[in-house]
Amino acid sequence: MIKAESITKCFGRKVALDRVSLTLDDGHIFGLVGTNGAGKSTFLRVLTGILKADSGNAFLNGQGVYENPSAKQQICYVSDEPAFVTGATLSDMDHFQAAYYAAHDSARLRELCEFFSLPMNERISSFSKGTQKRAQIVLALSRHPRLLLCDETFDGLDPVMRESFKRVLGEVMLDEQMTTILAGHSLQEMENICDSVGFLHEGKLLTSGDMDHILSRFCKVQVVLENGEPNALLNGLTVISDRRQGRLSILTVRADEAEVQERLKAASPQYLEAIPLSLEEVFILEMEEQGYAK
Amino acid sequence: MQNKKRSVFYMARRHAVLALVMFAAAFFMVPFHALTVFDTVRGAIRAADADSAANPYWTRNITAMVSNIVEAGFNQEILTFGFAGLGFFSAVILFKHLFSRKQALMIASLPLRRQTDFLERVAVYFLTGLLPAALGLLLYPLIALAGGLAPYMTGKIAVQILMLLMIHLYGFTLGAFCASITGQVWACAAGALFLGGGFEFAANCWQRVAWHYLYTMPVEVVMPIIRRWSPAFSLYKALRQPELFSPLAGIVCTAVFVVLAYLAYTRRAAEGAEHPIAIKALEMPLSVIVSLFAGSITGYIFMTFFGKEAALLIAAAGGAVVGWIMVQLAFTLDFRQAFRRLPAGFACGVLLLICVFGFRFDIFGYERYAPDPQKLTAVTVQSGNVMGGNENYTLKQPDTKAAACTLAGMLRDAATGRRVYHDPVYPEMNLTFTSGHGEVRRAYAGGASSAEMHGMTAWQAAVNTLLNSDEYRQGRIQTGCLDEYLAALDTDAAGNIYIYGWEQIYGSGGNGWESYKTASGRQNDAFNYRNTDQIRKVIESLKAAIQRRTLSSLQQDPVFVIHISGRINNVYKDSSFAVYPDDYELLRALGGEELIEMAGLLSGGFAEVTDCAVYRVSFDASVTDLIEGKICSPQKWMRASTKDEAKEWIRASIKTNDADIYYYPAVGNEEIWIFDLNDQSEQIPGNLDPDTDLVQLVMEQQELWYWPAKRFVSKAR
Known part of the structure; x- marks a missing residue:
């Protein structure tokens, strides 16, 4: 289990993380979504034990992470800026990881390299950005981590490799009960594979929870009423948007879909249909509420 | 545990190239360079073997060459900077991840x-930096052994190899510390330069500034402290002469750097990489230090160039403020941030001004220091031209301590703010007052002329007290190590003690040593005595001369100086003594009757054997005014009536450093003018009547000048 307890981290006067708390069970896959500069990378680095929190703590299975080699042995961080030993090949990185990580599996590395079409003996610095991402992923998975933290990993991969990565990740998670945190802006991928998700904005975790829960925080309906204003029926609920196309009203409301439908049905609508919201739409709505974008 | 070992060996393997570089650099700087030196040495050994009358010093010279890495390898400076640089380079390579954000984060995730x-x-x-360097250096004794130089090898080689490795380690720890507190390689290098010698340099600058204002401050106050306590300097000195200098300061500093590097490395934030200063808390103290340093350097440079107080003040304050702005710029790499916290920069400038004014107005009462002789346990004197030439002795008796304090007080009271060193016209004294509270050093130089000081009754009384005391005479013998040399002669070979002749540094002495060398056909300055008895005789004669000398004999121009040096109980000793014309026994022991004759000739005897006219010319001004070239007219002049009188006049005179002018110190406002009557090339008319008054002629024609005595000496020979 990974647990973040009220983590605060400042860089100079800038508050990068403001009392962020999160708990994830083993085998869970969590999506961390946030605006640019929201503190996603910082949060992952604190969870990895790279950065020291100014206050609060990160724990892996009850052990503090910072300056704890046994915890760090089980954590793998795939950075948004790939970093390797200077001038190294994947073969060199194999030796590097073997020197530092007890669970490093050279055979698995070779296997994954083959799967992701990565040359073992070419300098990684000569790889393209996307290929370097792939190299990072295979190196990470070859360590059999208990916790995998991926920072914008999907963003540098082509669609084919994204699918391959998702497939491999799914297999590993099933086999090894690995917990994964995916941070980034590829919300569609996250919606597909994450069990739960959290929104980070200006250093604060606005909300987090199961994907279904998050998606159900808003509902979007199309409704045609014979008489009356739909807004009046939704009195007491937060209507975020109300667009009209003739008699058709398209409403976005911060409320549970069942409650909205129930209220609208009370007015015997000629037409009523709930439109499912994507994670991306929910995120945008959430950010709009925060005044981030209009 | 196994994993830890693996990570060390992995890193060591990755830095194999570093190991190669270290080995090659160490090999190139010492054993490789020594190959050529050893070739020369072997040639010298063959030559010595072939010559049965070879100089007995050969073996020692060859041993000194072979057993001294600084002689056989690159010179001391290159070796010191080279090995410290290699150590620093190792640190930069091994801690280079601290200069890259990506690399720092990767390493932090391990x-x-x-x-x-x-x-x-x-x-x-240790595996890739120090060990390869050690292996490279160890080739030196192996090459020497292979070259058949084993008889000339001593343990000094091992000590010097250890010293070089110590310097390497010092460079590494300095680099590790600087890398740990910085996040950019240039900042790391700047920090290393600053910590390596910046404080010493700044201290020297402030010594110069203080010396500019404080008349009684010795020339070197800081340097002795630096020699003793500067880590870098202690290693530098101990490399050449490990038997004399302790590298303790360097070793302690290395240990301190390791601890500081460890603390900084374990506490620095991973996000500090790529910032000039990785530890934010250090920004303010470093800004202050750099600002004060910049102000000190610029103040000193401007003072040196322009010689004006205003230049010092403006440059010190301005330099501090500019330094502050520069350091803010360096820390933030943002022009908009360059002026942040500027009041603190101004405060640094004001602090420097306060320091300068502190010296200017002597707020600490440095100049007013006047110890009570009764409360002193000892007074150590280094004097020039108080009694004679350069003398060192320590006084412990109440009357001699009081006399030394009297002399110092009189010199301080006569101070004009002008310092003149190594001029026989001016007395100078460096005193170390020792009491229960430690040592206090003061210097007094060039306030008034010897003639003027000797004209004072109190001065004469104090000088005579010193001169006639056993402490002074025994002190001269003791500080000159004469008894130690004699004791060494009883047990060791004469070859361990060397006697050289040299020019007298006070006055010109008429180039006495050069004249003697030319006359006696000597090729070098060494007396090259081949047996113990000759050396013993010289040293005993010198002891006797010291016991016998009077104030008037010491006030003559010395003929030359002898240096005595030797290795006693494995410690190098070196002392110098002026030789005076009246030291007949000493002159005889040194060079026989020929040298006595030469000394007599040099010190005035030329007036007997050449055709010259000697005048005592009195002026209406003091000798200090005369030396300073103030306009004054001869009031009275008197020509020597006999050659003997001419000789005595010249002999009783002393000669200034700055001009070929002879003064008659007993009077104080008289010069000795000497005319070569046979020198047709000069402006004296050839058919000059011997009875012509030459001084009158000089006054009338305003063209003629007097001639330095040395010309006469060369003619006489």
Whole structure:
């Protein structure tokens, strides 16, 4: 289990993380979504034990992470800026990881390299950005981590490799009960594979929870009423948007879909249909509420 | 545990190239360079073997060459800077991840404690930095052994190899510390330069500034402290002469750097990489230090160039403020941030001004220091031209301590703010007052002329008290190590003690030594005595001369100086003594009757054997005014009536350093003018009547000048 307890981290006067708390069970896959500069990378680095929190703590299975080699042995961080030993090949990185990580599996590395079409003996610095991402992923998975933290990993991969990565990740998670945190802006991928998700904005975790829960925080309906204003029926609920196309009203409301439908049905609508919201739409709505974008 | 070992060996393997560079650099700087030196040495050994009358010093010289890495390898400076640089380079390579954000984050993600990571990097340094350098250096004794030079090898080689490795380690720890507190390589290098010698340099600058204002401050106050306590300097000195200098300061500093590097490495934030200063808390103190340093340097440079107080003040304050702005710019790499916290920069400038004014107005009462002789346990004197030439002795008796304090007080009271060193016209004294509270040093130089000081009754009384005391005479013998040399002669070979002749540094002495060398056909300055008896005789004669000398004999121009040096109980000793015309026994022991004759000739005897006219010319001004070239007219002149009188006049005179002018110190406002009557090339008319008054002629024609005595000496020979 990974647990973040009220983590605060400042860089100079800038508050990068403001009392962020999160708990994830083993085998869970969590999506961390946030605006640019929201503190996603910082949060992952604190969870990895790279950065020291100014206050609060990160724990892996009850052990503090910072300056704890046994915890760090089980954590793998795939950075948004790939970093390797200077001038190294994947073969060199194999030796590097073997020197530092007890669970490093050279055979698995070779296997994954083959799967992701990565040359073992070419300098990684000569790889393209996307290929370097792939190299990072295979190196990470070859360590059999208990916790995998991926920072914008999907963003540098082509669609084919994204699918391959998702497939491999799914297999590993099933086999090894690995917990994964995916941070980034590829919300569609996250919606597909994450069990739960959290929104980070200006250093604060606005909300987090199961994907279904998050998606159900808003509902979007199309409704045609014979008489009356739909807004009046939704009195007491937060209507975020109300667009009209003739008699058709398209409403976005911060409320549970069942409650909205129930209220609208009370007015015997000629037409009523709930439109499912994507994670991306929910995120945008959430950010709009925060005044981030209009 | 197994994993830790693996990570060390992995890192060591990755830095194999570093190891190669270290080995090659060490090999190139010492054993490789020594190959050519050894070739020369072997040639010299063959030559010595072939010559049965070879100089007995050969063996010692060859041993000194072979057993001294600084002689056989690159010179001391290159070796010191080279090995410190190699150590620093190792640190930069092993801690280079601290200069790259990506690399720093990657290393921080490794399952290692910072402490372990640091210690592993130090271990890798030992494997890839120090060990290869040691192996490279160890080829030196192997090459020497292979070259058949084993008889000339001593343990000094091992000590010097250890010293070089110590310097390497010092460079590494300095680099590790600087890398740990910085996040950019240029900042690391700047920090290393500053810590390596910046404080010493700044201290020297302030010594110069203080010396500019404080008349009684010795020329070197800071340097002795630096020699003793500067880490870099102690290693530098101990490399050449490990038997004389302790590298303790360097070793302690290395240990301190390791501890500081460890603390900084384990506490620095991973996000500090690529910032000039990785530890934010250090920004303010470093800004202040750099600002004060910049102000000190610029103040000193401007004072040196322009020689004006205003230049010092403006440059010190301005330099501090500019330094502040520069350091803010360096820390933030943002022009908009360059002026942040500027009031603190101004405060640094004001602080420097307060320091300058502190010296200017002597707020600490440095100049007013006047110890009570009764409360002093000893007074150590280094004097020039108080009694004679350059003398060192320590006084412990109440009357001699009081006399030394009297002389110092009189010189201080006569101070004009002008310092003149090594001029026989001016007395100078460096005193070390020792009491229960430690030592206090003061210097007094060039306030008034010897003639003027000797004209004072109190001065004469104090000088005579010193001169006639056993402490002074025994002190001269003791500080000159004469008894130690004699004792060494009883047990060791004469070859351990060398006697050289040299020019007298006070006055010109008429180039006495050069004249003697030319006359006696000597090729070098060494007396080259081949047996113990000759050396013993010289030293005993010198002891006797010291016991016998009177004030008037000491006030003559010395003929030349002898240096005595030797290695006693494995410690190098060196002392110098002026030789005076009246030291007949000493002159005889040194060079026989020929040298006595030469000394007599040099010190005035030329007036007997050449055709010259000697005048005592009195002026209406003091001798100090005369020396300073103030316009004054001869009031009275008197020509020597006999050659003997001419000789005595010249002999009783002394000669200034700055001009070929002879003064008659007993009177104080008289010069000795000497005319070569046979020198047709000069402006004296050839058919001059011997009875012509030459001084009158000089006054009338305003063209004629007097001639330095040395010309006469060369003619006489």
